[in-house]
């Protein structure tokens with residue numbers, strides 16, 4: 275069998291998460307894949323890693339360029355402060371969120387700016403090592419105290435406030 | 442005292458208003474003087490106790506309180522050894538099991554912050570999503586580094602029994618202020634007004650920021666001192682003293698934690714000689730949540746037990762009465 279490629283459509287409309295930390299791509303994609311989409315229509319979601327980005331380097335406080343992650347959602351828009359965007363903001367607050375319509379970027383924000391005030395997520399760990407959520411499997415809940423930067427969350431269970439590292 | 446029919450959990454003392462606490466305290470007095478009237482008031486109820494860290498007084502007093510009101514209270518454990526938690530079962534699964542065996546209320550103690558809320562939340566979700574039609578209420582029996590709601594409630598009850606009021610009290614709180622959960626009674630007590638507190642501790646066991654913040658917000662007059670020599674000067678000025686023994690089991694399990702233990706040991710101890718050298722106010726009492734280690738009393742020498750200043754034996758007894766009242770209200774409100 276030869277190589278098979280599924281050609282990606284041009285993005286007429288959708289969302290592009292750019293300049294994400296490559297090590298957070300998995301968590302971001304999990305959030306997108308595991309959510310319930312309208313009418314059960316999961317859109318095409320792609321992830322890519324490796325393009326060089328000076329923004330990622332800058333976020334890490336470095337000169338030059340570093341590999342970045344990109345996630346694209348085809349044919350769907352997410353709303354600011356929605357559960358999903360809040361969760362992504364808490365996973366990688368510094369990545370860039372682009373809304374695309376008619377092949378153009380119609381809105382661009384940093385993820386932390388898109389956070390709502392509450393999030394349930396398994397991808398975010400409470401900073402308090404004595405917190406019950408670090409000793410039991412299951413639901414973790416956070417209240418977003420400040421969008422920041424840095425994005426600051428308060429654990430629903432132990433009430434510890436902590437910063438989600440922006441860089 | 443439980444206004445919300447859909448929420449009778451007891452998770453944190455901060456969830457209770459001044460009025461709710463007063464209601465509970467007054468009801469405890471009524472119940473304490475007429476125990477026979479309430480003898481069968483929990484017949485048909487079952488209580489389970491899940492104590493993931495060790496306890497004697499809280500565990501026993503809850504069990505006796507429940508049984509003396511007619512409930513069954515045999516289910517549970519007072520330390521995790523030998524239970525399925527040691528095999529890695531989750532706290533939630535253990536709670537679900539007790540619910541399956543008919544528990545109406547689960548009293549839990551845990552070394553982990555937020556554990557009581559976590560369990561309550563999980564059991565509520567089971568109910569709300571239709572997985573079960575049985576409601577179970579959770580009571581914090583000492584959770585993590587902050588919460589010990591029923592200890593705080595019984596202390597308020599004890600102060601009111603002794604002084605006839607909860608406003609305008611002046612007290613000295615000393616010992617392990619950082620890891621001690623029981624000293625958090627100052628938070629609900631500050632709701633009653635005109636509270637004055639002197640905190641005395643080793644500098645490394647000073648008051649947690651959140652307590653300091655809340656007291657400041659509420660306009661409480663308080664001072665923090667770090668000199669144990671000041672004890673004899675402060676004692677005659679206060680209505681009561683509240684001690685918190687060093688909570689060594691919660692210190693970090695590191696070389697630094699060991700060093701902390703040695704450094705703070707027996708920092709400030711009240712003994713008979715000290716009490717004989719001063720003239721305390723009328724009705725002066727010494728309180729603390731037992732126990733005290735005879736070798737390292739940290740706060741109060743045992744010789745105080747037999748003086749008129751000893752308030753802590755009665756305080757411990759009141760744990761039984763207050764927990765009875767709480768269980769009663771939980772079912773009948």
Ligand SMILES: [Zn+2]
Pocket residue numbers: 400401402405406407429430431432433434555
């Ligand atoms: Zn937490």
